[in-house]
Structures are given as C-alpha cells and as structure tokens.
Amino acid sequence: MSTPIRFALIGNPNCGKTSLFNRLTGARAKVANYPGVTVERRSGMVTGLTQPAELLDLPGTYSLFVTSPDEQVARDVILGQLAGERRPDLLIAVIDACNLRLGLRLVMELKSLNRPIILALNQMDEAKRRGISINTAALAKAIGMPIIETVAVNSQGVADLRKVLDDYAQQPAMPEGEQTLTLSDRQESVEALYAEIESIISQHVIQPAHLPRWQDRLDSLVMHPLLGLVVLFSILLVIFQAVFAWASPVVDLIDAGFSGLGELVATFLPDGILKDFIVEGMIAGVGGVLVFLPQIIILFFFILVLEDTGYLTRAAFLLDRPMRGLGLSGRSFIPLLSSFACAVPGIMATRTIADPRERFITIMVAPLMTCSARLPVYALIIAAFIPEQAAWGIFNLQGLTLFALYFAGVASAALIAWLMRRRASGREEYPLLLELPTYRWPMAYHLLLGLRERAWIFIRRVGTIILALSIVLWFLASFPGAPANATQPAIEYSFAGQLGHLMQPLFAPLGFNWQMCIALIPAMGAREVAVSALATVYAVGEESIDVALGSALAASWSLPVAYAYLAWFVYAPQCISTIAVVKRETNSAKATAFFTIYLFALAYFAAWATYQIASALVG
Amino acid sequence: MNTAVFANTHPLTLRLDQCRKGATVRVTGLIEQPLFGAQDERVGLRLKELGFLPGAPLKVIGFGLLGSDPLAVQVNGTKFALRRAEAAKICVELIQA
Ligand SMILES: Nc1nc2c(ncn2[C@@H]2O[C@H](COP(=O)(O)OP(=O)(O)OP(=O)(O)O)[C@@H](O)[C@H]2O)c(=O)[nH]1
Numbered sequence: 001m002s003t004p005i006r007f008a009l010i011g012n013p014n015c016g017k018t019s020l021f022n023r024l025t026g027a028r029a030k031v032a033n034y035p036g037v038t039v040e041r042r043s044g045m046v047t048g049l050t051q052p053a054e055l056l057d058l059p060g061t062y063s064l065f066v067t068s069p070d071e072q073v074a075r076d077v078i079l080g081q082l083a084g085e086r087r088p089d090l091l092i093a094v095i096d097a098c099n100l101r102l103g104l105r106l107v108m109e110l111k112s113l114n115r116p117i118i119l120a121l122n123q124m125d126e127a128k129r130r131g132i133s134i135n136t137a138a139l140a141k142a143i144g145m146p147i148i149e150t151v152a153v154n155s156q157g158v159a160d161l162r163k164v165l166d167d168y169a170q171q172p173a174m175p176e177g178e179q180t181l182t183l184s185d186r187q188e189s190v191e192a193l194y195a196e197i198e199s200i201i202s203q204h205v206i207q208p209a210h211l212p213r214w215q216d217r218l219d220s221l222v223m224h225p226l227l228g229l230v231v232l233f234s235i236l237l238v239i240f241q242a243v244f245a246w247a248s249p250v251v252d253l254i255d256a257g258f259s260g261l262g263e264l265v266a267t268f269l270p271d272g273i274l275k276d277f278i279v280e281g282m283i284a285g286v287g288g289v290l291v292f293l294p295q296i297i298i299l300f301f302f303i304l305v306l307e308d309t310g311y312l313t314r315a316a317f318l319l320d321r322p323m324r325g326l327g328l329s330g331r332s333f334i335p336l337l338s339s340f341a342c343a344v345p346g347i348m349a350t351r352t353i354a355d356p357r358e359r360f361i362t363i364m365v366a367p368l369m370t371c372s373a374r375l376p377v378y379a380l381i382i383a384a385f386i387p388e389q390a391a392w393g394i395f396n397l398q399g400l401t402l403f404a405l406y407f408a409g410v411a412s413a414a415l416i417a418w419l420m421r422r423r424a425s426g427r428e429e430y431p432l433l434l435e436l437p438t439y440r441w442p443m444a445y446h447l448l449l450g451l452r453e454r455a456w457i458f459i460r461r462v463g464t465i466i467l468a469l470s471i472v473l474w475f476l477a478s479f480p481g482a483p484a485n486a487t488q489p490a491i492e493y494s495f496a497g498q499l500g501h502l503m504q505p506l507f508a509p510l511g512f513n514w515q516m517c518i519a520l521i522p523a524m525g526a527r528e529v530a531v532s533a534l535a536t537v538y539a540v541g542e543e544s545i546d547v548a549l550g551s552a553l554a555a556s557w558s559l560p561v562a563y564a565y566l567a568w569f570v571y572a573p574q575c576i577s578t579i580a581v582v583k584r585e586t587n588s589a590k591a592t593a594f595f596t597i598y599l600f601a602l603a604y605f606a607a608w609a610t611y612q613i614a615s616a617l618v619g
Numbered sequence: 620m621n622t623a624v625f626a627n628t629h630p631l632t633l634r635l636d637q638c639r640k641g642a643t644v645r646v647t648g649l650i651e652q653p654l655f656g657a658q659d660e661r662v663g664l665r666l667k668e669l670g671f672l673p674g675a676p677l678k679v680i681g682f683g684l685l686g687s688d689p690l691a692v693q694v695n696g697t698k699f700a701l702r703r704a705e706a707a708k709i710c711v712e713l714i715q716a
C-alpha cells in the first residue's frame with residue numbers, strides 16, 4: 001500500500017476528541033472545556049503502530065444533519081465529500097461517558113453509514129467519580145461495535161486503543177457500501193433511535209439522576225441574572241489589573257536587562273558599523289518587544305484558565321441578549337473573546353456560528369478587539385506619555401488609559417455591528433442552542449503547556465519576523481550615509497528617512513512625524529514591530545546609545561500626537577495574517593476588500609479626530 | 620404534531636418559555652415557530668436530536684440577563700442554553716413547580 005491507512009475521530013463537541021488525538025499522535029492541538037474548540041480538520045501520524053497510519057481530528061458535531069460551518073467540515077470529511085480527500089478507512093467514534101445518550105445517538109447515526117467503526121468511551125474517570133457504571137462488554141454487543149474505555153487526560157486506555165488501531169491497520173481493507181442522508185428519512189427516525197438508545201442504556205448502564213451538587217450551586221450564582229454580571233465584570237477587572245499592575249516589575253526588570261546588555265556590548269565592541277548594528281538594530285529592536293512577554297503570559301494565563309473551567313459558555317449565556325441587539329449572539333462571544341488574544345483564531349472560531357449574517361458581522365468586527373500584539377504598542381506609548389499617578393483615589397491613570405483603549409475597541413465593534421445589522425433586518429432567526437459543559441478544574445498540565453506554547457510563539461516571532469524586520473529597518477535607516485555637506489542628522493538622508501518623508505504628507509493631518517510613518521509599514525507584518533521599528537529609528541537617530549525608547553518618544557512627540565497614534569492602532573493596521581484569514585473564511589474578495597478599507601478609513605478618521613480634538617484641548 | 624398544538628389549552632400543559640426557574644417538566648411535543656421561517660424544521664430536528672423529545676424530563680435552571688432571555692435547561696444530564704423562541708417550540712407538562 002502506498003498511502004497510509006486513515007482513521008478519523010468523530011463525536012459530539014467537547015467529548016475529548018482532540019485530547020485523544022494529542023495522545024495518539026503526540027500533537028499539541030488546542031484542548032479546552034467548551035464546545036467548538038476544534039473548527040478545522042487536523043491530521044497527524046499515529047505513533048507507536050507497526051504501520052504508518054494517519055489520524056484526523058475533526059470538529060465536534062451533534063448530528064450528521066449539520067447546522068454550522070464547523071459541523072459541515074466534520075460531515076464532509078467522514079463522508080469523503082471533501083475535494084481531493086479520500087474518506088477515512090475507520091471511524092473512531094468518541095463518546096463522553098457522562099453524556100451517553102447524546103453520544104450514542106450520533107454513534108447510531110454513524111453506524112447506519114455501514115462503515116467500519118469503533119467506539120472510544122472517553123472520560124471514564126469522570127463517569128466513575130459520578131457513580132455512573134457501564135457494562136461495557138454488554139454495551140458493545142448491544143450496539144454492535146468494539147468499545148475501548150479511555151481517559152484522554154491521563155492516557156489510560158490509550159494503549160488499548162492503539163492496539164485496536166494497530167490490529168485494524170494490518171487487516172486488508174474491505175469494500176463497503178454507503179447510504180446517503182436526506183432530511184426526510186431522518187425526521188421520523190429520531191424518536192425511534194432514542195427509544196432504542198433508552199432501552200440499551202436502561203439495560204447496561206446505571207446512572208445517578210443528578211449532576212454533582214456543587215455544579216448546580218455554582219451555576220445558580222454564575223448564571224444569576226444580576227449576580228452573574230457582577231461575577232463577569234469582577235473577572236474582567238481582575239484580569240485587567242493583573243496584566244497591567246502585576247506585570248510591571250518584571251517588565252522593568254527585562255527592560256533594565258536589555259539596557260544593561262546594550263551598554264555592555266557597547267563598551268566591549270569597537271566603535272563602528274558592527275557595534276551600531278548590534279546595539280541599535282538588534283538589541284534595541286528586539287528588546288523593545290521582548291519586554292512585553294510577562295504581560296502576554298499573564299493575559300494568556302487568565303484566558304486559558306477561563307477556557308478550561310467551562311465558564312466561557314456561561315458568560316456567552318449572560319451576554320446573548322445584549323449582543324442580540326447588535327446582530328450578534330452568545331455564539332459570537334467566544335470568537336470575539338479569543339480575538340483579544342489574536343484575531344486569527346478568533347475569526348476561525350466563527351465557524352461555530354450557524355447564522356451566516358451573524359458570522360459575517362462577527363468576522364468584520366473581530367479585529368476591533370484589542371489583540372495581544374497591540375499591547376506592546378499601547379504599553380510603550382502610555383508609559384512614555386501618561387504620568388504614573390492615581391486618578392479619583394483608587395485608579396491608576398495609566399491603567400485607566402489602557403482600559404479606555406480596550407473599551408474604545410469594544411464600543412466601536414458594537415456600533416459597527418449595529419450599523420451592519422440594521423441593513424439586514426427582518427430576516428428569519430437562528431437558534432442559540434448552546435451546550436453548557438460541566439465545570440472542571442483547570443488542569444495544570446494544560447495551563448503549563450498552553451503558556452509554554454504562547455511564550456514560545458511570542459519568542460519565536462521576536463526571534464524571526466521581528467528581528468528580521470528590525471535588521472532590515474536598521475539598514476534602511478543607516479544607509480546611505482549623510483553627504484559630506486550634510487546639515488541635518490544622518491538618518492534624514494537614509495532610505496528610511498526618505499521613505500518616511502514621502503509618506504509624511506499623507507499623515508500630516510494626523511500629526512504623525514516621519515518616524516511614525518515608517519513604523520506603520522512593518523507593523524502590517526506584526527503589530528509589535530511598530531515598537532521595535534520606533535526603537536531602531538530613534539536609536540539610529542540619537543547620538544547616545546541609550547535604548548530607553550520611552551524617553552526618546554516623550555522628547556519628540558507632543559501629547560496629541562501620541563493620542564492620535566494610539567487611536568490609529570485601535571483600528572488599524574490589520575496585520576497581513578488577519579486579512580488572509582478573512583479572505584479564507586469569507587471566501588470573498590469583495591468582503592475582504594471591504595474589511596481592509598473600512599478599517600483603514602476608520603483608523604485614519606479616528607487618529608485625525610483625536611489629533612484635532614486633543615490639539616484644541618491642549619491649546 | 621396536532622396534539623401538541625391543542626396541548627396549549629390543556630390546564631396542565633404549557634410551553635417551556637412559560638416555565639419558572641427551578642421547575643421540573645416533561646416534554647409533550649414540539650410545535651411550529653414562525654420566527655424561524657424556513658429554518659423551523661431544522662431547528663425542530665436539532666432540538667429532538669439534543670434530546671427534547673416527548674417524555675424527556677427537563678429542569679429549568681435559570682434565565683439570562685435581567686431574568687428574561689435566554690433560558691438554561693437541563694435534559695438528560697446535559698445543560699443547554701435556549702432562546703425563548705426555541706423554548707416556545709417545546710410543549711411541556713409540569714411535574715414539579
Ligand atoms: N476528566 C476528563 N476530562 C477530559 C477527558 N478527555 C477530555 N477531557 C476534557 O474535556 C474537555 C474537552 O476536551 P477536547 O479534547 O477539547 O474535546 P473535543 O472533543 O476536541 O472538543 P471540540 O473540539 O470542542 O469538539 C477538556 O477540558 C479536556 O480537558 C477525560 O478522559 N477525562
């Protein structure tokens with residue numbers, strides 16, 4: 001056989017497919033406690049088999065009669081309807097043992113496809129803890145397929161599963177027929193299927209009638225119409241405070257470290273081009289961004305904890321009503337929340353939204369949620385311009401400014417969503433139908449893995465794209481050198497200087513100087529580069545080798561200009577990867593063009609208005 | 620399906636969206652919901668697939684923001700958030716208020 005055998009994991013949302021996938025392939029795909037984490041097909045090779053075998057991880061689905069784009073992916077893959085894709089040879093149906101009925105229903109539906117199938121009965125640890133007892137052998141006989149009990153979080157039973165897969169891989173493949181699915185012949189069958197499942201369960205499973213009490217108690221607090229909101233806002237407040245107050249000592253430490261490093265290198269290296277390159281191009285550029293690692297880590301720590309507990313869907317539940325007024329819904333909450341980390345996964349997550357119009361609006365406003373890449377830009381400018389003083393007794397002025405920037409993004413998103421919805425009123429509604437998963441303690445293993453992943457992504461970005469752009473920018477800012485009869489600083493004659501001066505008239509109404517204009521270009525690749533670009537440009541321009549960028553900015557920008565620059569970054573520029581993912585997810589050049597242009601226009605307008613108003617106020 | 624439409628006039632039966640927090644009820648049938656337009660059949664099917672079938676016991680866990688919409692219900696040990704529009708498709712009889 002030339003192509004390896006192909007297995008596919010299929011099951012309800014949140015039953016543990018991706019956890020199993022990670023165990024079987026050694027991958028580190030994202031796992032979290034809410035339905036709709038996986039929205040794409042993902043493939044990997046199963047480790048530890050005697051023959052090469054491919055495993056597919058799929059989005060969760062309740063039924064083959066799908067209602068949203070992510071479910072469609074799962075269905076297309078297992079039915080072999082994806083262009084250029086062979087359908088899987090063996091289906092591994094995954095069931096959450098605490099949620100048997102729902103899982104078995106899908107399994108029975110899959111069975112009617114007449115395809116080779118085995119069943120992984122996952123979350124057995126949790127089922128035992130709750131007192132659910134399952135006669136697995138009898139159940140396997142009743143539904144007519146092999147069952148393997150698994151615990152995907154500690155790899156119990158995963159070896160058994162691997163063994164079954166290995167045995168299967170060694171058998172010669174056999175041809176089978178396939179049924180087609182239509183709505184009409186499925187309508188009546190739901191009742192009949194459930195009746196069958198009910199009788200199977202009553203014979204082979206002993207289930208307690210109630211969920212653990214603490215779960216219900218927690219829900220009555222967290223989903224309380226009023227107290228629930230208090231809880232939600234308290235959580236957001238704590239996150240905010242943590243990201244900006246707790247991180248600052250570490251940030252200062254790293255900052256001091258890089259300054260020290262710059263000085264150290266400067267004393268050891270002989271004067272000349274190499275020294276300039278290392279101190280101004282590399283240490284200033286890269287260090288300027290790397291100092292924000294602690295904040296990114298803290299932000300992701302909270303996001304990961306919230307994702308793993310199962311709280312997110314409760315927040316979506318509370319916010320469904322207010323979001324509906326904006327043409328969104330509780331279903332758009334998680335994609336929008338993810339966009340605070342990065343708009344790319346946020347936009348991908350909109351695949352869980354069934355309503356195409358709502359999905360479109362969510363994609364269009366997702367980048368207005370301040371992504372973590374903008375954090376360094378905000379933090380740098382705030383630290384340079386906003387005095388560190390208390391406001392109204394308890395608040396910190398810098399923190400408040402930051403909050404205002406985040407809020408400006410959210411409020412603009414609300415306004416734009418509302419405007420877009422008004423154009424499309426009077427349509428039919430789509431249901432919410434959101435599963436609220438059971439609460440779970442966040443697992444230290446997931447947290448550490450997730451944080452390491454995020455830290456690594458950030459460091460890798462700094463080490464690759466940001467470093468590369470810093471170096472390129474340093475060259476552009478250093479060459480060509482000043483002519484012999486130069487009257488201005490050397491950088492004014494460089495390529496960067498010339499380019500900046502070329503752009504500057506366009507941005508003059510916003511108050512931007514040419515250095516700011518230059519920084520906008522590499523920021524299209526990654527927003528943090530705006531910081532390293534400014535660092536490089538100012539480091540090259542300065543006579544001293546001081547790498548403290550903040551003081552350089554404070555000396556050369558006026559306050560209204562700084563505000564205008566912040567306003568620009570609330571809206572734009574969208575990084576290239578965001579634009580690419582919008583193109584892929586909307587599959588429309590028109591929508592992508594609209595997206596890009598409207599955000600740029602908004603950024604320009606917001607920066608202009610901010611500059612004019614702030615100038616008038618400052619006098 | 621006809622019986623379900625009549626069910627509304629029966630003193631003991633009501634629609635899920637009329638239930639109070641904490642009520643335990645049993646599903647008696649699904650009815651049409653014009654709000655969903657052409658989607659209605661799909662929504663009904665999905666509700667059934669999730670377990671909202673005649674005979675299934677439900678528990679109303681709570682209501683969303685300011686006590687109105689959406690509502691959370693538990694069916695077969697799984698909790699779901701439904702809007703009133705979906706809940707109004709589900710006819711139920713009271714087991715325990
Ligand atoms: N206790 C316990 N928890 C598990 C087990 N398997 C998965 N989980 C947890 O269940 C949640 C969902 O796991 P995932 O692997 O993301 O589930 P999924 O089926 O891929 O979910 P979707 O991609 O959203 O469809 C996570 O919080 C896991 O930690 C298990 O065997 N035991």
Ligand SMILES: [Mg+2]
Pocket residue numbers: 017018019030037038058059060
């Ligand atoms: Mg998954």
